[in-house]
Amino acid sequence: MSTVAAPGPSKMALAVAPWVFTVGFFLVWEAICRIFKVSSFVLPPPSAVAVAMWEYRGPLAFHSAHTLWMTLAGFGIAVVAGILLGVALGASRLVHAGSYPLLVAFNAIPKVAVVPILVIWFGVGWMPAVLTAFLISFFPIVVNVATGLATIEPEVEDVMRALGASKLDIIAKVGIPRSMPYFFGSLKVAITLAYVGSVIAEYNASNYGIGNLMARASADFNVPLLFAALVALGILGVIIYAAMAVLERRTTGWAQRSNFAA
Amino acid sequence: MVPFVSLTGVTHAYGGTGAPAVDGMTIAVGEGEFAAIVGPSGCGKSTVMKLATGLQFPQAGVVTVAGARVGAPVKISGMAFQNPTLLPWRTTLDNLLLPLEIVQPHRGRLRRHRDEYVARAEALLEQVGLKGMGNKFPWQLSGGMQQRASLCRALIHEPQLLMLDEPFGALDAFTREELWCVIRDLHAARKVTVILVTHDLREAVFLADRVFCMSARPGRIIAEREIGLPRPRDLEVTYTPEFSDIVHELRGHIAHARSAA
Ligand SMILES: Nc1ncnc2c1ncn2[C@@H]1O[C@H](COP(=O)(O)OP(=O)(O)OP(=O)(O)O)[C@@H](O)[C@H]1O
Numbered sequence: 331m332s333t334v335a336a337p338g339p340s341k342m343a344l345a346v347a348p349w350v351f352t353v354g355f356f357l358v359w360e361a362i363c364r365i366f367k368v369s370s371f372v373l374p375p376p377s378a379v380a381v382a383m384w385e386y387r388g389p390l391a392f393h394s395a396h397t398l399w400m401t402l403a404g405f406g407i408a409v410v411a412g413i414l415l416g417v418a419l420g421a422s423r424l425v426h427a428g429s430y431p432l433l434v435a436f437n438a439i440p441k442v443a444v445v446p447i448l449v450i451w452f453g454v455g456w457m458p459a460v461l462t463a464f465l466i467s468f469f470p471i472v473v474n475v476a477t478g479l480a481t482i483e484p485e486v487e488d489v490m491r492a493l494g495a496s497k498l499d500i501i502a503k504v505g506i507p508r509s510m511p512y513f514f515g516s517l518k519v520a521i522t523l524a525y526v527g528s529v530i531a532e533y534n535a536s537n538y539g540i541g542n543l544m545a546r547a548s549a550d551f552n553v554p555l556l557f558a559a560l561v562a563l564g565i566l567g568v569i570i571y572a573a574m575a576v577l578e579r580r581t582t583g584w585a586q587r588s589n590f591a592a
Numbered sequence: 593m594v595p596f597v598s599l600t601g602v603t604h605a606y607g608g609t610g611a612p613a614v615d616g617m618t619i620a621v622g623e624g625e626f627a628a629i630v631g632p633s634g635c636g637k638s639t640v641m642k643l644a645t646g647l648q649f650p651q652a653g654v655v656t657v658a659g660a661r662v663g664a665p666v667k668i669s670g671m672a673f674q675n676p677t678l679l680p681w682r683t684t685l686d687n688l689l690l691p692l693e694i695v696q697p698h699r700g701r702l703r704r705h706r707d708e709y710v711a712r713a714e715a716l717l718e719q720v721g722l723k724g725m726g727n728k729f730p731w732q733l734s735g736g737m738q739q740r741a742s743l744c745r746a747l748i749h750e751p752q753l754l755m756l757d758e759p760f761g762a763l764d765a766f767t768r769e770e771l772w773c774v775i776r777d778l779h780a781a782r783k784v785t786v787i788l789v790t791h792d793l794r795e796a797v798f799l800a801d802r803v804f805c806m807s808a809r810p811g812r813i814i815a816e817r818e819i820g821l822p823r824p825r826d827l828e829v830t831y832t833p834e835f836s837d838i839v840h841e842l843r844g845h846i847a848h849a850r851s852a853a
């Protein structure tokens with residue numbers, strides 16, 4: 331006869347769930363491969379992928395590190411450019427109105443199509459990878475920083491202006507701090523995009539990196555290595571995403587005070 | 593009386609076109625006076641506040657504050673609104689210090705004399721019953737506590753003009769009356785000029801020296817009532833027949849303004 335709502339999942343369950351789901355995913359994959367006797371050329375089972383990962387651990391680690399480096403470099407540029415452009419867009423209606431269509435159009439271009447141009451300009455090497463990572467990841471940062479600035483509550487603005495605050499004061503004291511949760515939220519998206527960008531560029535125009543390793547593995551029909559590289563990509567992706575999530579929580583705790591998602 | 597704040601024949605339409613929010617508005621408030629503005633919702637009370645502080649500029653008429661024509665945001669005012677508008681990433685104390693980071697001469701002195709200013713902020717917090725709450729974030733305070741902090745922020749730089757736009761609207765009756773007394777005492781202690789916008793006629797009569805009634809949109813002053821009740825006023829005064837008579841009279845003006853709309 332209790333009217334109390336059923337309690338949600340326990341902390342313990344929430345902590346264990348990701349591991350259980352991940353292990354379950356690989357078990358199902360393994361089972362499908364075995365039951366249907368899937369050829370290793372089409373879909374190697376996780377056990378074979380694990381063997382390949384161990385076998386190629388040296389090259390995998392080396393190329394992962396290279397990809398990570400390209401990603402972080404491109405991401406770093408994207409953060410700086412994204413903040414500058416985002417502040418400009420958020421602070422000026424004119425800049426916003428003028429540049430938005432261009433930005434959207436630019437963002438809509440598949441970056442794979444840009445890689446050949448970058449190769450013509452800079453040759454095969456690290457430049458196309460870093461630049462692709464940058465180009466693909468700066469848009470969400472711009473949009474989010476601009477949104478944070480453009481949505482300052484008019485009353486807060488009135489309080490500031492009535493004190494004689496300049497536009498710059500308002501941006502520095504209100505606009506930028508209040509856009510920080512948007513900014514850090516966008517970093518999670520941006521860094522994964524940057525990562526995709528550098529892998530795409532490496533695949534097409536590099537002698538190093540996981541992308542390049544995959545290009546060579548697929549040319550050799552080395553399917554287990556291909557999958558091993560994919561798993562390595564996935565693991566690295568989770569790590570950089572988690573790093574951004576931790577950073578977000580550390581810096582903008584004030585914005586996450588609701589219990590909504592508890 | 594030389595008015596401290598005056599609007600003369602002021603007409604203002606947002607965006608410069610369309611039906612004006614206030615039309616031919618004339619109002620004068622003396623230095624150190626406590627004025628209250630009451631009127632139907634949407635009649636332009638907040639607009640008057642914005643005009644008087646230089647946040648909006650009228651299409652016609654003249655606004656002067658402290659003897660000078662208003663052509664930019666006046667820097668001698670403090671404002672508080674119906675919602676507290678504290679910045680959630682700053683502690684309550686840092687929220688209070690915000691005006692000092694903007695207004696001269698404090699702006700230039702704040703870094704070197706921080707302790708002195710912190711002491712001033714803490715004294716203010718104590719005055720409104722928020723002693724020791726400075727290191728809490730605004731969202732850790734109740735609505736009434738946030739409103740008190742917002743009042744402190746409006747006062748910290750010792751403005752000559754205090755603009756209150758329905759600052760107690762969202763509070764329960766007890767907290768509201770408590771804050772009435774806080775404002776009453778602050779006004780008595782500092783001789784600051786106060787303009788209070790409110791929906792609550794009892795609030796207006798209890799606090800103000802003069803109450804202005806506005807018509808429905810476009811807003812104009814339709815009645816002006818001197819409140820002769822002796823100061824200092826105690827909350828008990830709100831239960832006297834004299835008090836009720838004034839409230840009743842003002843109610844008549846508002847009802848008339850509403851029906852004329
Ligand atoms: N920023 C704005 N842009 C355009 N019109 C506005 C703006 N602010 C107010 N108005 C209009 O001006 C009129 C007066 O608004 P104002 O906010 O001054 O009313 P008010 O008397 O403060 O009302 P309330 O008591 O409900 O707060 C309203 O009809 C409103 O539609």
Ligand SMILES: [Mg+2]
Nearest residue numbers: 637638639757
């Ligand atoms: Mg209003």
